[in-house]
Amino acid sequence: MAGFVEMFKLGKTYDTPHGPAVIVEDFSLNMQQGEYVCLLGHSGCGKSTVLTMVAGLNSISHGGVIIDNREIDGPGPDRGIVFQSPCLMPWMTAFENVMLGVKQVYPHGTRQQRHDIVAYYLNLVGLGDSLHKNAGELSQGMQQRVGIARAFALKPRMLLLDEPFGMLDSLTRMELQEILQEILTRDRITTLMITHDVDEALFMSDRVVMMTNGPRARVGAVFEMPFERPRERADVLAHPEYYALREKMISFLEEQDHKKQQKSIEELAAKRAAAAQTTVAS
Ligand SMILES: Nc1ncnc2c1ncn2[C@@H]1O[C@H](COP(=O)(O)OP(=O)(O)OP(=O)(O)O)[C@@H](O)[C@H]1O
Numbered sequence: 489m490a491g492f493v494e495m496f497k498l499g500k501t502y503d504t505p506h507g508p509a510v511i512v513e514d515f516s517l518n519m520q521q522g523e524y525v526c527l528l529g530h531s532g533c534g535k536s537t538v539l540t541m542v543a544g545l546n547s548i549s550h551g552g553v554i555i556d557n558r559e560i561d562g563p564g565p566d567r568g569i570v571f572q573s574p575c576l577m578p579w580m581t582a583f584e585n586v587m588l589g590v591k592q593v594y595p596h597g598t599r600q601q602r603h604d605i606v607a608y609y610l611n612l613v614g615l616g617d618s619l620h621k622n623a624g625e626l627s628q629g630m631q632q633r634v635g636i637a638r639a640f641a642l643k644p645r646m647l648l649l650d651e652p653f654g655m656l657d658s659l660t661r662m663e664l665q666e667i668l669q670e671i672l673t674r675d676r677i678t679t680l681m682i683t684h685d686v687d688e689a690l691f692m693s694d695r696v697v698m699m700t701n702g703p704r705a706r707v708g709a710v711f712e713m714p715f716e717r718p719r720e721r722a723d724v725l726a727h728p729e730y731y732a733l734r735e736k737m738i739s740f741l742e743e744q745d746h747k748k749q750q751k752s753i754e755e756l757a758a759k760r761a762a763a764a765q766t767t768v769a770s
Pocket residue numbers: 502503504511529530531532533534535536537538702
């Protein structure tokens with residue numbers, strides 16, 4: 489079935505000093521409008537590579553990405569991105585940082601309309617009392633809230649989140665997960681999020697897509713989440729399928745680890761055999 493977002497046989501080859509390295513190959517995934525998909529996989533498998541290709545920030549070596557029937561050919565305001573660290577202008581206030589983007593996206597809005605949009609989203613993420621504090625004076629968690637408010641205020645058609653809570657303490661992380669759930673339940677923006685955290689993926693997503701280990705990483709398994717929305721964390725944890733799903737995801741990751749170890753052992757054995765042959769020949 490065609491999706492709102494179609495990633496079709498996506499591939500990425502990086503040039504390296506040792507020659508071309510095929511990091512992602514034949515990565516295909518369709519997402520329905522309003523769907524929340526988490527991308528999970530071992531470190532270095534190519535998750536950010538996929539996400540930055542969809543963002544239009546990384547050139548696509550093979551295949552393509554279609555969003556709402558239009559093939560992407562670079563970054564655009566239809567896609568909002570939140571990275572692990574929000575990249576704010578530290579000398580500007582939280583309000584000014586969000587306003588920067590809002591001015592570009594709503595050039596014909598009145599000053600009051602733009603003001604209301606910025607204040608609305610900063611309030612939603614719990615920064616109503618800190619609108620006029622300089623970003624440089626805000627804690628990591630508060631800065632990430634500004635980054636999330638900025639992404640939503642630009643009214644993107646798709647959100648791309650690259651470990652948005654990765655650098656936060658667990659309490660702030662849980663609070664921001666809940667805020668994000670709340671906004672997304674209302675706005676239903678199609679979202680692709682990278683995470684390393686199986687529990688986060690279970691709580692946040694409609695589907696979890698597991699990537700195989702690179703090189704030539706692709707979709708290895710897809711899990712549908714049976715939890716209803718709006719979600720309460722306690723209900724998700726108490727759901728009869730929660731632990732079985734969690735176990736399947738962890739098993740997938742362990743299996744990938746095992747394959748990686750096996751491959752390293754085989755490569756080492758091949759190198760030793762080649763070295764032994766060279767010694768015998770000389
Ligand atoms: N510009 C580049 N040139 C060459 N190799 C690259 C480049 N960018 C990434 N890579 C390599 O591609 C592989 C995948 O990187 P990527 O950042 O996409 O993985 P990831 O799954 O997001 O990792 P992590 O979970 O640790 O953030 C890694 O081996 C990385 O070293």
